[in-house]
Amino acid sequence: MPEKRILLKNCGIIDPRDINAYVAHDGFKAWEKARHALTPDEVVAEIDTSGLRGRGGAGFPCGLKWKLARQEAADEKFLICNADEGEVGAFKDRHLLQHDPFSLIEGIAIAAYAIGAQKAYIYLRAEYHYLSAGLKNAIDQTRQKGCLEELNITIQEGAGAYICGEESALMDSIEGKRGEARFRPPFPPSQGLWGKPTIINNVETLANIPPIILNGSQWFREIGTAQSKGTKLFSVSGDVAKPGVYELALGSPLKELVVDLAGAQDIKMVQVGGATGGIIPASMITTPLAYETVLGSGAVTVFDASREVLDFVYRTMEFLAEESCGKCTPCREGTEAMMEIIGRLTTGDGKQEDIQAIEDLSQTMMLSSLCGLGQAASIPVLDTLKYFRNDYENRIRQSVFLRSLRGQL
Numbered sequence: 001m002p003e004k005r006i007l008l009k010n011c012g013i014i015d016p017r018d019i020n021a022y023v024a025h026d027g028f029k030a031w032e033k034a035r036h037a038l039t040p041d042e043v044v045a046e047i048d049t050s051g052l053r054g055r056g057g058a059g060f061p062c063g064l065k066w067k068l069a070r071q072e073a074a075d076e077k078f079l080i081c082n083a084d085e086g087e088v089g090a091f092k093d094r095h096l097l098q099h100d101p102f103s104l105i106e107g108i109a110i111a112a113y114a115i116g117a118q119k120a121y122i123y124l125r126a127e128y129h130y131l132s133a134g135l136k137n138a139i140d141q142t143r144q145k146g147c148l149e150e151l152n153i154t155i156q157e158g159a160g161a162y163i164c165g166e167e168s169a170l171m172d173s174i175e176g177k178r179g180e181a182r183f184r185p186p187f188p189p190s191q192g193l194w195g196k197p198t199i200i201n202n203v204e205t206l207a208n209i210p211p212i213i214l215n216g217s218q219w220f221r222e223i224g225t226a227q228s229k230g231t232k233l234f235s236v237s238g239d240v241a242k243p244g245v246y247e248l249a250l251g252s253p254l255k256e257l258v259v260d261l262a263g264a265q266d267i268k269m270v271q272v273g274g275a276t277g278g279i280i281p282a283s284m285i286t287t288p289l290a291y292e293t294v295l296g297s298g299a300v301t302v303f304d305a306s307r308e309v310l311d312f313v314y315r316t317m318e319f320l321a322e323e324s325c326g327k328c329t330p331c332r333e334g335t336e337a338m339m340e341i342i343g344r345l346t347t348g349d350g351k352q353e354d355i356q357a358i359e360d361l362s363q364t365m366m367l368s369s370l371c372g373l374g375q376a377a378s379i380p381v382l383d384t385l386k387y388f389r390n391d392y393e394n395r396i397r398q399s400v401f402l403r404s405l406r407g408q409l
């Protein structure tokens, strides 16, 4: 089945610097409809009925989040567009920011109207600095056209840290602090940025708002699966012939994405969802891409048969240990300890007990870490243990053999 291009329909087709090109392709029609034919509550209800779930990784229902912020009585509310995109292998938000910034600005304008926010931030990944001028141009042209009314949009460049994509650390970063995960509750829709009700949505989530408002929630509900509505952008990289950004209806088989579209061959495994994403072995390549099965942010990395599972797991854990904000002990110490154990296995010093230690440590980190980084850090380890246990066992056998040789010398 070919791609289903809803979010990518303008990419490569229209000039992203010119609002007239966007308007000529139905641009701002959804904003007109929301602003002149619907009340804010009706906009929230439409998004709620559509079943849209957050595209930043966690998949939280967007309408429910908006409803919570909408019902808060506050003198000030904020909307934050999370454009930090620090996930390993993720570059789908960059594609939208670069090739269709007006769709995002239209989504932001509608979202702010719906929840009653007067100020919006686009938290832009530091490495995407070069996209800032294009975004600013899109904001300025939208303002001149009168589609932003009183809404003030600020582009805030990120702090260059993976953790600053996590919503509570992101708010700390905007507030001028060092980005660290916050204790929750309170949750952002009631107390977020500077203690005010705040909605944080991913770039792709917000880009979905104009087509849903324009075509209606029922149209959107017809695409996807029972719990995963609409399409999803995937950034595919690794051992593939055609890396890039693809858009598929949710529920499409992984094989369609990585083999039929991206041209992968001789697959060993695929990681879906970035550094903390699930591992799918080649034998399960028809797994549907959906929140019910495996999804996350949409970063998809393919590993072919030449790749060593344990080397990959070690590098992943090294990254997570480096990027842990250090605020909570299970994540700060757990990622370091996990790296040490896996390091032992890769350098020929592993022991049989190490597997049990990995499993115990994973449980502790999952149950007691403060945010998604520590909670999900062990997913790639546990998944590879499940599907590639032989790789672990072989390394341990080699270690035992090497130790016995050393003992003989």
Ligand SMILES: Cc1cc2nc3c(=O)[nH]c(=O)nc-3n(C[C@H](O)[C@H](O)[C@H](O)COP(=O)(O)O)c2cc1C
Pocket: 053, 054, 055, 056, 057, 058, 059, 060, 062, 082, 083, 084, 085, 086, 087, 162, 163, 164, 165, 166, 167, 168, 200, 201, 202, 203, 205, 206, 371, 372, 373
């Ligand atoms: C360590 C970590 C990094 C994250 N990085 C991002 C990111 O770069 N972009 C993003 O949209 N969400 C990221 N998230 C998820 C956000 O915390 C949050 O769930 C999301 O921005 C909410 O928007 P959504 O509901 O539209 O998905 C990250 C989460 C964690 C735990």
